[in-house]
Amino acid sequence: MTESTEQNSKQENTTSNSKVVKKLLLIVFAMFGFGFALVPLYDVFCDITGLNGKTNDVGVAYAADGIDTSRTVKVQFITRMAKGIPWQFEPVINEISVHPGEVKFVNFFAKNKSEHDIIGQAVPSVSPGLAAGYFQKIECFCFTQQPLKGGEEVEMGLQFYVDLDLPTEITTLTLSYTLYDISSKVDS
Amino acid sequence: MTTETINESLDDAHNDDHHDHKMTGIKRWLYTTNHKDIGTLYLWFAFIMFLTGGAMAMVIRVELFQPGLQIVEPDFFNQLTTVHGLIMVFGAIMPAFTGFANWMIPMMIGAPDMALPRMNNWSFWILPFAFAILLSSFFMESGAPNFGWTFYAPLSTTYSNGSTAFFVFAVHIMGISSIMGAINIVVTIMNLRAPGMTYMKMPLFVWTFFITAYLLIAVMPVLAGVVTMLLTDTYFGTSFFDAAGGGDPVMFQHIFWFFGHPEVYIMILPAFGIVSTIIPAFSRKTLFGYSSMVYATSSIALLSFIVWAHHMFTTGMPLFGELFFMYCTMLIAVPTGVKVFNWVATMWRGSLTFETPMLFSIAFVILFTIGGFSGLMLALTPVDFQYHDTYFVVAHFHYVLVTGSLFSIYAGAYYWLPKWTGHMYSESLGKWHFWCSLISVNLLFFPMHFLGLAGMPRRIPDYALQFADFNKWVSIGGFAFGLSQLIFLAVVIKCIKGGDKASAKPWDGAEGLEWTVASPAPYHTFSTPPAVDGEKG
Numbered sequence: 076m077t078e079s080t081e082q083n084s085k086q087e088n089t090t091s092n093s094k095v096v097k098k099l100l101l102i103v104f105a106m107f108g109f110g111f112a113l114v115p116l117y118d119v120f121c122d123i124t125g126l127n128g129k130t131n132d133v134g135v136a137y138a139a140d141g142i143d144t145s146r147t148v149k150v151q152f153i154t155r156m157a158k159g160i161p162w163q164f165e166p167v168i169n170e171i172s173v174h175p176g177e178v179k180f181v182n183f184f185a186k187n188k189s190e191h192d193i194i195g196q197a198v199p200s201v202s203p204g205l206a207a208g209y210f211q212k213i214e215c216f217c218f219t220q221q222p223l224k225g226g227e228e229v230e231m232g233l234q235f236y237v238d239l240d241l242p243t244e245i246t247t248l249t250l251s252y253t254l255y256d257i258s259s260k261v262d263s
Numbered sequence: 264m265t266t267e268t269i270n271e272s273l274d275d276a277h278n279d280d281h282h283d284h285k286m287t288g289i290k291r292w293l294y295t296t297n298h299k300d301i302g303t304l305y306l307w308f309a310f311i312m313f314l315t316g317g318a319m320a321m322v323i324r325v326e327l328f329q330p331g332l333q334i335v336e337p338d339f340f341n342q343l344t345t346v347h348g349l350i351m352v353f354g355a356i357m358p359a360f361t362g363f364a365n366w367m368i369p370m371m372i373g374a375p376d377m378a379l380p381r382m383n384n385w386s387f388w389i390l391p392f393a394f395a396i397l398l399s400s401f402f403m404e405s406g407a408p409n410f411g412w413t414f415y416a417p418l419s420t421t422y423s424n425g426s427t428a429f430f431v432f433a434v435h436i437m438g439i440s441s442i443m444g445a446i447n448i449v450v451t452i453m454n455l456r457a458p459g460m461t462y463m464k465m466p467l468f469v470w471t472f473f474i475t476a477y478l479l480i481a482v483m484p485v486l487a488g489v490v491t492m493l494l495t496d497t498y499f500g501t502s503f504f505d506a507a508g509g510g511d512p513v514m515f516q517h518i519f520w521f522f523g524h525p526e527v528y529i530m531i532l533p534a535f536g537i538v539s540t541i542i543p544a545f546s547r548k549t550l551f552g553y554s555s556m557v558y559a560t561s562s563i564a565l566l567s568f569i570v571w572a573h574h575m576f577t578t579g580m581p582l583f584g585e586l587f588f589m590y591c592t593m594l595i596a597v598p599t600g601v602k603v604f605n606w607v608a609t610m611w612r613g614s615l616t617f618e619t620p621m622l623f624s625i626a627f628v629i630l631f632t633i634g635g636f637s638g639l640m641l642a643l644t645p646v647d648f649q650y651h652d653t654y655f656v657v658a659h660f661h662y663v664l665v666t667g668s669l670f671s672i673y674a675g676a677y678y679w680l681p682k683w684t685g686h687m688y689s690e691s692l693g694k695w696h697f698w699c700s701l702i703s704v705n706l707l708f709f710p711m712h713f714l715g716l717a718g719m720p721r722r723i724p725d726y727a728l729q730f731a732d733f734n735k736w737v738s739i740g741g742f743a744f745g746l747s748q749l750i751f752l753a754v755v756i757k758c759i760k761g762g763d764k765a766s767a768k769p770w771d772g773a774e775g776l777e778w779t780v781a782s783p784a785p786y787h788t789f790s791t792p793p794a795v796d797g798e799k800g
Contacts, residue, residue, distance in 0.1 A: 092378050092450050099446045103484050110488025110518060114503060117514045124581050127511055157507065198506050204579070255507030260500055 128200040128207045130250075133218060135211050139176035143239050147172050149247045150237070152181065154197075160256035161189040162223070164197075167230070178213065178236045183252070185221065186228035194261050195221040197252040206245050209238035220257065285786060293388070296380035298365045299784060303683070304387050305362030306676075310752070312354030312394065313669075317745055319347040324741035326724050327734050338424075340724035341409035346397065348412025352530065353437045354394055356664065359672045360533040361386075361444045364472045367679065368448065370777040370784065371466050373457025373793045378450040386443035393436035400429040411722060413523070416504035416515040420496045431494045438483045445479035448472055457776070459795035463557070466775055467550060470557050471536030474564045478525045478532070481568075486522040489515065513578050520571035528567045531663060532560055534631075534671030535602060538624045540775070541678050542606050545621035546613025547772040552605040559598035559605075566595050576647045585644045592642035596635065603632055618770075619693035623674035626701055627667060634662030637712065652722075655715025661708045673700075673751065680758050681765035685783030688758040692750060699747035706740030 121127045150173055152166035167182040187193055197217040201207040212218075216231035223229060237248070285291050285300075295301060323343050326335050335343070365383065369376055377383050400407040405425030410418035419427055452473045456465070465473075492515075495501040502508025504515045535556075543550045550556065572580065572588040580588075606628050615621070637659040641647055650656060673696075680688045710733040715721075719730045726734065768778040776795075780788045 092454055095450045095453055096379070096446055099449060099480055102480050103442055103446075106481050107484035107488050110485040110521075111492075113485075113518050113521065114492075114514065117511070117517060121511075124584070126579075126581065126584075127513060132509070196507050198509075205581070253506065257507050260508065 122208070124204075126204055128202055128204040128251075130199050130201055130207050130210055131212055134214050137178060137213060137236065138211075139236060139239050141239075142174050142176040144174050146175055146243070148175060148237050148241065148245070150179075150235075151247065151249045152183075153249060153251045154183070155251065155253045157253055157255045160193065160195060160254055162187055162193070162195060162254060163228075164195075164252070164254045173237055175237045175239045175241055178234060180232060180234045182230045182232055183216065184228070184230055185223065185254075187223035187225055190225040192222065192224050192258070193256055194258045195223065196255050196257045197221070198255065200251050200253070202249045202251065203245065206241065206248050209241040209245075210248060210250065211236050211238060217252065220261065294384070296376070296384050297786060298369050298377045298380070298383065299683075299786065301377075301383050301387050302362045302364075302366030305358045305365060308387070308390060309355050309357075309359035309362060309672075310755075312350050312358065314748070315398075316347050316350035316355055317748065319343045319350070320741065321745050323347065324738040327726070328738040329735070330726055330728055330731050332725055335724065337724045338406065338409055341411075341722065342401070342407040344722050345408045345411055345414075346401070349397065349408070350394070351664070352412065352526070353434075353441075354390075356530045356668050356672070357441060358390060360472075360475070360530070360668075361441075363533065363537065363672075363675055363679075364444070364448050364476075366683065367777060368451060368469055368472060369455070370780065370788055371469050371775055372452065372455060372460055373776050373789045373795065374451060374455035375787065375790050377447050378455055379447045382443050383447050386440045386447065389436050390440050393433045393440065396429055396436070397433035400426045403429070413519060414490075414493065415519070416493060416496065416512050419493055420504060423497055427493060427497045431490045434490045435487055438487045441479050442483050445476035445483075448476040449480070452476075457789070457792040457795050463554065464795065466536075467539040467553065467556050467560075468536040471532045471539075471560055474560050475529050475532045478529050478564055478567070482522045482525040482529075485518065486526075489518045489522065492518075513575070516575045516578060517572065520574045521568075523574065524571040525564070525567040527660075527663070528563060530668050531631075532564065534627065534668045535560060537671045537675040537678075538606065538627050539602075541620045541624045541674050542609050542628075544678070544770050544773040545616050545618060545624075546610045548609055548613045549774070550605065551608035551611075552601070555601055556605055559601040562598045563595060566591060566598075570595065573642055573647070576644050577651045589642055589644045593639065596639055599635055603628060603635075618677075619688075619690060619697055620674045620678035622694070622697045622701075623670045623677065626697070627670045627674060630662055630666030630670065630705075634659055634667055637662065650715060652720055653715035654711040654719045654721055657721050658708050658711035658715060661711070665708065666704055670700075673697075676751075676755070678770070679777075680755070681769045682777060682782050682784055684758050684762075685765055686758050686762035687765050687769060688754050688762065692754045692757070696747060696750040696754060699750065700744060703740050703743035703747055707737055707744050708740075710737050710740075 121129060149170060151170045152168070154164050154166060156162060156164060163184070163186040165184055167184055171179060171181060173179050185195065199215070199217050201210050212233065212235045214232060214234040216233065221229070221231065285297065286294060292300065292304060295304075322335065323340065326333050326340055365377065368374075397407075403426070408414065408419070408426045408430040409424055410422075414430065419430070452465070452469060492501070492503040496503050496505060496510075502510040504510045504512045506512065539550055539556060570588055570592045572584060573592045576585055576588070610625075617625075637655065641650055641656065641659055677688060677693055680686075714730055714733050714737070717730065719726055765782040767781050769782065770778075776789075776793055777784070779793065
């Protein structure tokens with residue numbers, strides 16, 4: 076190999092090195108982006124599969140085509156306080172029977188047992204997860220934050236109906252609310 | 264040794280284009296762009312980290328020697344298990360393999376050096392800083408990370424002890440280091456192969472590192488992404504994983520394990536490569552089924568991207584999801600079985616000898632397979648509900664990582680020590696190291712299977728009384744295994760200092776270009792590419 080061809084091949088080598096590096100860096104950045112893209116993808120995936128029992132987080136208009144009186148579905152309500160929120164929070168009735176398509180209104184009782192003002196946020200989840208897509212909330216206190224002054228108590232409403240096409244094997248729905256203290260998040 | 268000294272004194276005399284030109288003292292190591300120097304740095308760093316993580320394991324085993332709380336507080340116990348895991352994964356196993364890649368790949372493919380030597384220097388020298396940050400958190404008021412090496416949210420966000428930022432930045436640096444190392448490996452293999460060395464003529468060792476490097480490039484950025492989300496969730500008010508703000512903690516596990524499962528293959532595929540080099544050498548046969556090994560490695564790598572949720576069967580998944588991940592996971596047993604079959608078939612009717620590298624390799628095949636079988640048991644969704652988060656899982660991943668990855672690293676170290684140092688290691692000390700390790704490692708990890716099946720949970724500093732006997736044995740095995748590793752340190756130091764002179768090819772059955780150069784390998788090798796014949800490694 077003469078000197079000039081050696082020089083030549085060396086040059087070729089470095090350009091092709093940088094070409095490969097650029098391609099690999101592209102993969103690196105694409106995969107970094109993909110990590111973040113998994114967040115919305117996960118929501119879509121959960122929506123389809125009902126993976127995490129998430130319900131709609133803004134009110135829907137009533138859209139059922141009549142009431143199916145031949146079926147009765149039991150809807151149970153449970154509540155849970157996240158660690159560190161000094162509230163009393165419970166459903167006024169624990170269980171209600173509804174026909175698919177029938178609109179119901181239930182109340183939840185909440186009381187701030189501390190002396191401080193606290194902003195609460197209730198996060199709903201439906202079990203079995205696959206039923207979450209058929210549980211329609213027209214109005215719900217969970218759509219907004221709940222600021223309660225120290226010692227204040229309140230009754231909060233939930234208006235909902237169950238879709239007509241709820242799979243027939245589902246006869247009981249459990250709606251669970253977990254209440255979080257989000258005061259510090261709202262402040263900041 | 265003597266050649267090196269002569270070369271160094273020659274360097275002092277005339278600092279021009281001398282063949283073995285290198286700086287002296289600390290500067291040689293700080294500024295080095297030589298693949299052999301950087302390989303050595305990686306290997307020593309990995310060994311120091313291995314002893315550090317091992318010391319933590321010793322404290323863990325002292326605490327678990329008897330039921331009840333003995334010497335450490337539960338919170339500190341959590342810090343130890345967390346940092347032990349992080350150090351062994353990111354500080355010991357991965358850098359050790361990168362060290363092998365640096366030392367051996369250029370010599371095996373007939374390249375003068377890695378393709379990007381300056382980046383190579385960087386990718387090593389940022390690593391000590393990452394671990395300095397991680398370990399410094401032990402001395403902070405908040406303490407070290409205590410949320411498990413898997414750092415599940417919300418343990419690492421809402422309930423963090425304040426170490427999350429240290430942890431996240433350390434992982435960022437480790438990730439950047441791994442990605443740079445991986446890019447370097449891919450570019451080297453693609454561009455610097457000697458003329459005539461086609462992809463299917465590359466030694467299998469090079470193939471496994473090639474595929475591993477791609478896995479690293481694909482998933483380390485996802486890890487960087489998920490720790491960044493942790494950081495913003497903890498300190499900047501985002502709600503990726505916070506249910507109160509509309510996020511989902513289960514999503515953390517999905518993103519983490521999307522990184523985490525390929526990561527376990529990142530730690531085992533290079534081990535396959537090392538063992539596939541050593542078993543043929545001491546069987547005096549070529550590797551059985553070379554091309555099936557290449558395809559098996561590739562299919563394991565591809566499958567690793569669609570099995571992540573088998574780590575989270577108990578989080579509540581639709582039945583279809585559980586079945587999908589269960590069957591995909593079991594599918595991985597097929598290419599892995601091909602590999603084990605090929606290793607055994609390579610030994611079949613070979614003229615076997617049992618030098619230390621071969622002993623570690625055979626132990627690898629048997630004990631890694633035990634780890635693989637317990638992995639298959641864990642893959643079965645219904646029984647995973649019983650095994651989840653018990654010592655059965657601990658037994659499983661220590662069988663694949665200690666008797667798997669670590670044993671392969673030892674096998675490789677013994678195999679190439681003559682090439683690295685120019686001296687034969689002490690075979691009798693090596694055998695002592697092997698047998699002590701083999702017996703103690705099984706005493707250490709095998710009873711953990713039974714503890715797990717009986718329901719002992721992992722990551723807890725105390726346990727019910729009925730687990731006391733087994734735990735005592737496990738701890739004794741642990742101390743013995745820890746001490747046995749000091750024999751290896753002695754072997755290495757002794758081998759560097761002296762010993763029988765190693766010939767260029769001390770193993771008569773060994774194949775590959777690295778044995779065509781002198782022992783110790785000269786500072787620069789293959790400045791002109793070697794001729795490659797039809798043989799493959």
